Amino acid sequence: MKAIGYIRVSTADQADHGVSLDAQRGKLEAWAALNGYELASVHVDAGISGARADNRPALQEAVSEACKHKAALVVYSLSRLARSTRDALEIADRLDKAGADLVSLSEKLDTTSATGKLTFRLFSILAEFERDQIVERTRMAMEYKRSKGEYLGGAAPYGKRLVDGQLVTDDYEQGVIREARRMYVPGKVGLRAVAKHLNENGFTSRGKQPFQAVQVRAMVA
Numbered sequence: 001m002k003a004i005g006y007i008r009v010s011t012a013d014q015a016d017h018g019v020s021l022d023a024q025r026g027k028l029e030a031w032a033a034l035n036g037y038e039l040a041s042v043h044v045d046a047g048i049s050g051a052r053a054d055n056r057p058a059l060q061e062a063v064s065e066a067c068k069h070k071a072a073l074v075v076y077s078l079s080r081l082a083r084s085t086r087d088a089l090e091i092a093d094r095l096d097k098a099g100a101d102l103v104s105l106s107e108k109l110d111t112t113s114a115t116g117k118l119t120f121r122l123f124s125i126l127a128e129f130e131r132d133q134i135v136e137r138t139r140m141a142m143e144y145k146r147s148k149g150e151y152l153g154g155a156a157p158y159g160k161r162l163v164d165g166q167l168v169t170d171d172y173e174q175g176v177i178r179e180a181r182r183m184y185v186p187g188k189v190g191l192r193a194v195a196k197h198l199n200e201n202g203f204t205s206r207g208k209q210p211f212q213a214v215q216v217r218a219m220v221a
Contacts, residue, residue, distance in 0.1 A: 005042035067098035077106035
């Protein structure tokens with residue numbers, strides 16, 4: 001029986017202080033020897049993030065080789081294979097359709113057996129559920145902040161200032177906005193004319209730079 005190994009580290013620091021490439025390779029070799037597999041090759045992505053699967057050339061090569069030989073793709077952990085549940089499931093589905101298998105040593109997942117296939121699917125569902133919960137909690141927190149009038153991020157819009165997480169009125173800037181709106185008459189007095197008027201009359205933008213038409217557009221919208 002043939003096995004194809006895949007190992008990855010995201011940074012040089014992780015290689016030195018985390019699960020190094022040599023440590024991962026050793027685990028894969030030990031598994032192959034114990035279970036009667038020939039470890040035909042080990043593909044390595046060094047210094048590459050696991051956030052995406054499509055930008056890791058060694059992973060794509062490992063999956064293709066496992067599919068070609070209907071071998072077992074062996075990884076130290078699912079985190080080495082993919083950070084995304086979707087990517088992990090897509091890789092597993094591709095292997096399954098080709099008659100290949102997936103083995104993750106840390107999670108003791110082994111799709112060479114029916115029980116292993118079920119375990120992997122349950123594990124993936126739970127991971128997806130956890131991600132959805134995080135998204136839901138984040139959305140609820142943002143909605144609560146919005147209901148309390150808290151600013152949700154980014155630079156404060158012109159006419160407002162950010163004070164202790166709250167947007168408060170900036171009297172000077174509100175005065176500039178009122179003047180811009182007073183001057184602006186669509187079809188008669190355009191944005192550039194208003195910007196020129198503001199500049200000539202001593203009004204300044206937040207950065208103390210002359211007003212441009214794009215800034216006036218935001219004020220009169």
